[in-house]
Each structure stands twice: as C-alpha cells, then as structure tokens.
Amino acid sequence: MIPFNFDYYKPSTAYEAVATYQMAADAGKEVLYYSGGTEFITFARTNQLKADVVIDLKSIPECTVLEQNGSECVIGSAVSLNELVTFNLFPLLGETVKRIADHTSRNKITIGGNVNSRLIYREGLLPFLLADAKVKIARKEKEEIVPLADLYKQEITLEPGSFVVQFIVDHAYTTLPFSTLKKTRMSQVGYPIVTVSALKKDQDIRFAFSGVCQYPFRSFEMEKILSDGTMPEQDRIEQALSKLPGPILHDSYASAGYREFVFKNTLADTLQMMEGNQ
C-alpha cells in the first residue's frame, strides 16, 4: 500500500502535462511525472519517495510513438521495454533492454522511466549514447530537440517541469554491427556487474558501459585506445581501464576487484566479437 495520497492526472498532450506540472508546482506541491510507474510505486510504498501530484504520460500519443519516420527512428518515452524488443526498430536497443528486469516487469517499465531511473544502471541509455541520439524535450514554452550528449552529465539533467518526450535515432545507426553483453552475479535477471554495449561505425568501435562506475557512460578516450589495432588486445584493455571516469563500484553485488575482472573479460569478448566483423 502507498501510505500517502496524491492527485492523479492523465494529460493527452505534452503541453497539458507541462502546464499541469507548472500549475501544481506554483501551488507549492511536489509533482512527479509517471510513466511505467514501477520505480515510483516501489519507492513510494516504502516512503522513500513522496508526491502530491502524479502526472501519467502514457496517454500522450507523442510519448507512445514507435516508428521509422523517413531517415529517423522515433521512440516515445512511454514505450514499454517489451514493445522495443517486439518491434525491434533499433536492434541494439532491443537486445540491451531485453536484459533489464524480468519479462513481466518489462511490460510496465518504459524506456523513459529506465533512462531517468534513480537506480544507477539505466542500461537503456547505452544504445542512445552510442548512436548519437537526439531527445525531444517538452519544456514550459515549447518542445525542443537536442542532442542527448548535451543533456547527459551522469544523468539526464532537465529543468523542473520538463520531460523527455521522444528519443530520435538516425536510421543508419540502427543497421550497424553491434554487441551487448550483460554479466550479473548469478541469475539471468538482476542488476549488472558489468554491461558493455558496442557499435561499429566505419572502422571505429564505440563502447558504452553500465554497472562499472556510479553511472552509465560512453568514453571517447577509452574508445580511442580500444580501437587502436596496433596494440595487443590485453594492452588496450589495461590502458582503457586506467581511463575509467570514476572508481569501480564496490558493493554487495560484486567487489571492485571482481567487477574489474569481469569488466576485462567482457571487454575482451566484445572486442573479439566486434573485430570479427571486420
């Protein structure tokens, strides 16, 4: 049971959603956007999250679109993870989100919810970081399309009241060779010790990671080293490791030492798969 009450709104346009947020926030209320809602319910149930107003985005057609529009693949933020797998417009994304949570949960979890999660893993971000995705944002005055890279600094940072409406990926990226590997402590379902997603564009391999540090990331510095075919594979991996953007996670799922071991092995597997595509 959720131990507090809230107003529940279900707007049918992004404009309505932002206006509702603004109105409630101006009245001093705590407002939250709601998409799949799994995280909200989990945290609200245990009093770790509270809201006076909840705005459900699932009735906004722009947020539920999943289509190829000319040269662009458009993915609404309220599309469920299982829909991404089933329709498979962006295979790297489909393969990556297929390992998030369990099948039943993926009917409820949305891509927008995953990338904006309070949890540190947010694996749905990795394919978008690799594919130079753009993001359509609903803001107070207007909707705006901006590169994801401009918004993503360890998390997607938006001003209060704004929300992600869509992710937009150039279709050319959806047909490139890719690999995505997730290693968990024990079972198929679980948080990652390491997730490595890779995409090969021209002769360069792009890499994005989750579970290694406190946040998902793509590192150009590490990519440069890992794509340097003049060095032996093990040297590349060792050098790349020294360029991590933060300390390796050390928690109850895996010690830092074990995570590093798994990270190196997963990188080696990824390199072998991706370089085998040459």
Added chain:
Amino acid sequence: MIVSNATDKTVKKLLINGQSHDVVIRSADLLLDTLRSQLGLTGAKPGCGNGDCGACAVVVDGKPMHSCLSLTIEAVGKSITTIEGLQDSPIQKAFIENWAIQCGYCTPGFIMNCYALSETYPDADDETIEEWMQSNLCRCTGYQEIKEAVKTILQIKKDQRPAQ
C-alpha cells in the same frame, strides 16, 4: 483531465474476467489491494511487493502484469483477467495433471503468466518459455513440472488448430 484527486475516494469501473465492477479507490491504491480487499479476488497473491516474485501476476489487455506494481487507476478501461477467470480452463488442468503445484502460493501467478504466453506465442520455443518464466519464483523449486505444464498447454493448442 484530472482522473482522481488526493482528498476523495472515487468510484471507478473495472472490467475483470469479463464483468464490470464498481470500485471505490484512492489514486494511490494498488491493483493487487483493490482486487483482494474490495472484490474478494484473492487469487493474486501478495509476495515481495516489488515485482520480483510474480505471485501477484494478472493479465491486463493480454499482457502479464505485476498487480503490486500497478495503480488501480491505471487499469480503468482495460480488460483484466485474474486466476478466478481461468477456473476449469485447460491451463489449470495442465498444472494439475503435471503436478506443477507444491505449496501453491506461486501457482496463480505462474498460471497467469503461462496463460498469457500460450495466448501470445502458441508456438513458443524453449528460449521464449524460459524468458517468460523467469518472471515468477517458486520457492518449492518445482520449475521442471511447471515447464512441462506450459509445454502441455502449447501442445493442446497445437492439436486444436485446424489442419492446413
């Protein structure tokens, strides 16, 4: 546009097992609690409360959902099937005949998930069955029998299809 406000309980209609029910809910009410405490549909079981165990699974518009992770208000206008809607169904018989029940607590959730699987993918392969079944936990560890029950129901569906 407001569907339900914080201060008042509101009367909403839910379509469950083909029947319309009036329920009086807060915005914050969870579907699992409404099913069990207002409608007496106690087949969906409270377990982890986090969507990890699958004991609370129901089928909403043909898809299995954790009712502990759904607001009741979200289910308005949708078609909900609970274990009570599958009485004397082939899937229930398949579980009994394959001894796919031990203590029985997880059984409704498993049956709902298997039912949705067999309706969605009547030709599901082992990998698909495995993927779907990972959503439910059986602490008696009767997984093999459950898998046999799923295969039985898929075979029954195959046998019932008109020859081409």
